[in-house]
Amino acid sequence: MTKKTLLLVDGSSYLYRAFHAMPDLRAVPGDPTSPATGAIRGMINMMTSLRREQPADFAACIFDAPGKTFRDDWYPDYKAHRSPMPDDLRSQIEPIHEVVRALGWPVLVVPGVEADDVIGTLAVVAAAQGIEVIVSSGDKDLSQLVDEHITIIDTMNGKRRDVAGVTAEFGVPPSLMVDYQTLVGDTVDNVPGVAKVGPKTAAKWLMEYGSLDRLLERAHEIKGVAGENLRNALDWLPQGRRLVTIRTDCDLAAHIAGLPALDAMAFTEQQADALRAFYEKYGFKGLVRTLEAAAVVDAAVLASPTPKPRARPGNEPGLFDDPEDIIADEEARVAQATSLRYDTILTWEQLAPWLARLDAAELVAVDTETTSLNEVVAEIVGVSFSVEPGEAAYVPLAHDYPDAPAQLPRDEVLARLKPWLENPSRKKLGQHIKYDRHVFANHGIEVQGYAHDTMLQSYVLEVHKPHGLASLAERHLGRSGVNYEDLCGKGASQIPFSQVDIGKASHYACEDSDQTLDVHNTLWPQLQADAKLRFIYELEIASSEALYRIERNGVLIDAPILAKQSGELGARILQLEAEAHELAGQPFNLGSPKQIGEIFFTKLGLPVVKKTATGAPSTDEEVLEKLAEDYPLPAKILEHRGLSKLKGTYTDKLAQLANPRTGRVHTHYAQAVAVTGRLSSNDPNLQNIPIRTAEGRRVREAFVAPAGRVIASADYSQIELRIMAHISGDPALLHAFKEGLDVHRATAAEVFGVAVDQVSSEQRRYAKVINFGLIYGMSAFGLARNLGIDNTAAKNYIARYFERYPGVKHYMDETRLSAKSKGYVETVFGRRLYLPEINSPNGPRRGGAERAAINAPMQGTAADLIKLSMVEVQRVLDAERRGTLMIMQVHDELVFEVPEAEIEWVRMEIPRIMAGVADLQVPLLAEVGFGANWDQAH
Structure with a gap:
């Protein structure tokens, strides 16, 4: 006889996770005054998925009740340091209770009793009846409940805490977890443990002595500081153990009818009418569509008791499931309702009609499955297409697991696809099209006609939210899909996509293309309806093409120069270490904050600038910089850190990242990361090479041009100040730039x-700090610290600045008000920069958002301008068939590799093109320099 199962959900854990995973969804998108709905939406996703993936006979979702519990009576400081619940989360709790009930879950909220204690009591009651108990929670404290009948699962990271899992994770079995938690303490709940006793020491003691009680009996034997701290805690530990122990004997009879029987905790059917009304109220349009789709299937099933079998999404053609199995599977039911038709193409006969469909379609979603996330080396494993919502096909080309079915030859399939892929009149769509463009190029195909990118659509419409396809499908369609890690595994055990079963791979790949087309059909009308956002989107699409060219070109690296610099840096690092040891009067580890703190504050008596969260004197970067103003040892340590980072990050590694065949480094520019529109450079990061030190600037000497060519660097002059003058319209600033004056x-x-x-x-130096500082929202305190003056003087400087530049003050005041009203600010060209914390009750967060509101339009406009320049320069290079290559984009700078015959053309034309991409109230100025390497070009 199969054992019955009880599924208990730690609702309080879930709702915090949901809140932080989807922090700023609103019932009315973009309206910061509209009720927050992110936690509600996250809970719906999580509870729906859990019910589908974890079958159970009985279930309950348990939440903490507001107000005090019995532990507060035992210990008034219990949870005293925990931050109050955010108002945006508090407002979502009652709706969450409502929708969880409508989803068919029993909901429990017991006044005066924490959710953990309710879970503990129910788990023990059920286990005593031979019922298997599954607790879904991310709270490790519940591990003390685990036994042969009770298991904890953490669906967010796939962790399973059974007896073996708890023992492996914490070093003690579940039976010792209360003792373990007593020793370690619980900082979240403000329950002290034994001072300086961490998880390793606690586990070691308990496994050696067998229990906390036996450990305490022999506390006099424990040596060292740890033993002394243990003995000092003897009076507290019984109270600590009482506080961390989950109760399993709470009186729940008034809240659950019929206990100890669990009949009142059986799952119920979803309340479709209540859910539809709820989803409509909170603006969950995708979830409404999912409900309607499921209703279509239910109606079809009722009308036809013996429905005709049909292919289940993801299976190869000709394979069918029993209709009752399809109906029982919620995901397949929804898929069937939306008429999904996914084909796996294994023969030329199957491919031929799809080639015709591709050629005839107005827009086709294309996706590649590959061997690597590194787009420069990735090879195609398979290609998927979608031409209509719910219709897609996958062509597996390189699946190589044992017994894999015969597949069409990759080179021949790509050769047949190449004319369509390279035809600019055949419009294509993708999710992160720059990656797929590289992958096809690795096989000799230069794709033309990419018209849309759903990642960039999301980036323009909702920059502050995640832009991955899974997030987009969940958020806009209410659709969930197969996860890559579900197919391939995680970490060291992850298999390559080429070894995934073709049936499963086909469903996954078809789903990607289908969802991409579906998301596009939702987002594109929103962009079409707003001329400014459409302009920004078209700029991003064009930038993606230009960035693909930059990444493909790469930049030549002189490995011998880097090796020489690494050797010199290594020698200087050793010298600094010796000098630091001499100043300290003893050897020590320059990378150890603990040893540095002991030498600074115990031995040398240096002043404590600030403390860490634990109360120890801090030795972070800010502290070192402050102390370095007066003491030589902190200055040596700072220099040592800087050079070590430079060596480890750049001079040692750049050459290793170069293509061994060409000697060129190909960075990856991430478009959809920075909320301001700026690009992010990775592997290697070319934007963070430190240039404030001579050693850092020398790294750029290794970025060289091949024989017969030179490096050119073109960048905008004082671009953000010019943008400030344009946006604010301040007459004095406009005059300074129009007359070509030194603005500082x-x-x-x-x-x-x-x-x-x-x-x-x-005075000019002070003015420069003020000019740039105010752009970044610098306060009088920040200005005083930066200039080394007192706060009163700094306030006077700022006041005088605003007297002379009233337009700037007016702009800042109006921008703050507008941001608070709209929830976002805009660049000159219409890019929206959302500020989720602009109305936050948290003062520091609100202040940060207000500073961002001032600066973001300037940073964002600068990002738009360099993208406009990049696109236009590439257009001109192509139109005139120039040999000049654009090889890097770094902040406000474009870097080129120029044939010697084109130097004069670049000198005259590139600054002209860059200055002419926009018509502002002040002239744009771009300057260009040349050299054998990047450093010389500056």
Whole structure:
């Protein structure tokens, strides 16, 4: 006889996870005053998935009740340091209870009793009846409940805590977890343990002595500081153990009818009418469509008791499932309702009609399955297409597991696809099209006609949200799909996609293309309806093409120069280490905060600048920089850290990242990361090479041009200040730029009340800090610290600045108000920059959002301008068939590899093109330099 199962959900754990996973969904998208719905949406996803994936006879979702519990009576400081629940989460709790019930889950909220204790009591009651208990929670404290009948699962990371799992994770069996938690303490709940006793020591003691009680009996034997701390805690530990122990004997009879029988905790059917009304109320359009689709299937089943068998999505053609199995499977039912038709193409006869469909379609979603995430080396394993919603095909080309079915030859299939792929009049769609463009190029295909990218559509419409396909499908369609890790596994045990069963791979790949087309049909109308956002989207699509060219070109690296620099840096690092040891009067590890702290504050008596969260004196970067102003040892350590990072990140590794055949480094530019629109460079990061030190600048000497060519660097001059002048319309700033004045000298003249030709170098330096500082929202305190002056003087400088530049003050005030009203700010060109914390009750978060509201339009406009330049420069290079290659984009700078015969053309035309991409109230100025390497070109 099969054992029955009880599924208990730690609802309080779930709702916090849901809140942080989807932090700023609103009932009315983009309206910060609209009710928050992110946690609600996340809970629906999580509870629906859990019910589908974890069958059970009985179930309950348990939430903490508001107010105090019995532990607060035992210990008034219990959870005293825990931050109050965010208001946006608090407002979602009642709706969450409502929708979880409508989804068919029994909901329990017991006043005065924590959710953990309710879970503990129910688990023990059920286990005593021979019922298997599954607890779904991310809370490790529940591990003390685990035994042969009770298991904890953490669906967020796939972790399973059975007896073996708990023992492996914590080093003690579940029977010792209360003792373990007593020793370690619980900082979240403000329950002290034994000072400086961590998980390893606690586990070691318990496994050696057998239990906490036996350990305490022999506490006098424990040596060292740990033993002393243990003895000091003897009076507290009984109370600590009482607080961390989950109760399993709570009186729940008033809340669950019929206990100890669990009949009242049986799953119920979903309340379709209640769910539809709820989803409509909170703007979950995709979930409404899913409900309607499921209703279509239910109606069809009722009307036809013996429905005709049909192919189940993901299976090869000709393989059928029993209709009752399809009906029982919720995911397949929804798929059937939306008429999914996924084909696996294994023969030329199957491919031929799809080639015709591709050629006739107005728009085709294309996706590749590959051997690597590194687009420069990735090879195609298979290709999928979708031409209509719910219709897709997968062509497996390189699955190589044992007994894999025969597949069409990759080179021949790609040769047949190449004319269509390279035809610019045949419009294509993808999710992250730049990656697929590289993959096809690795096989000799230069794809033309990419018209849309769902990742970039999301990036333009909702920059502050995740842009992965799974997130987009969940958020906009209410659709979930197969996870890559479900197919391939995780970590060291992950298999390559080529070894995934073709039937499963086909469903996964078809689903990707189908969902991409489905998401596009939802997002594209929103972009079409807003001319400014459509302009930004078209800019991103064009930028993607230009970035593909930049990444493909790569930049030549001089490996011997880097090796020489690494050797010199290594020698200097050793010298600094010796000098630091001499200053300290003893050897120590320059990378150990603990040893540095002991030398600084115990031995040398240096002043404590600030403390860590544990109360120890801090030795972080900020502290070292402050102490370095007066003491030589911190300065040596700072220099040592900087050079070690430079060596480890760049001079040692750049050459290793170069293509061994060409000697070129091919960075990856991530478009959909920075909320301001700026690009992110990775593997290697070419934007973070430190240039404030001579050693850092020298790294750029290794970026070289081949024989017969030179490096050119073109960048905008004072671009963000020019944008500030344009946006604010301040007459004095506009005048300075229109007349070609030194804007920092002009600002100094205004702030210090002197003639422009009388401004000293020190006054100009102050003015430069003020100009850039105010752009970034710098406070008087920040300005005072930066300039080394007192706060009063800094406040006076800022006040005088705003007196002279009232347009800037007006812009800042109006921008803050507008941001609070709309929830976002805009660049000059219409890019939206969302500020989720702009109305936060948390002062520091709100202040940060207000500073971002001032700066983001300038950073974002600068990002738009460099993208406009990049696109236009590439267009001109192509139109004139120039040999000049664009090889890097770094902030406001474009870097080129230029044939010697084109130097004069680049000198004259590139600055002209860059200055002409936009018509602002002030002139744009771009300057270009040349050299044998990147450093010389500056």
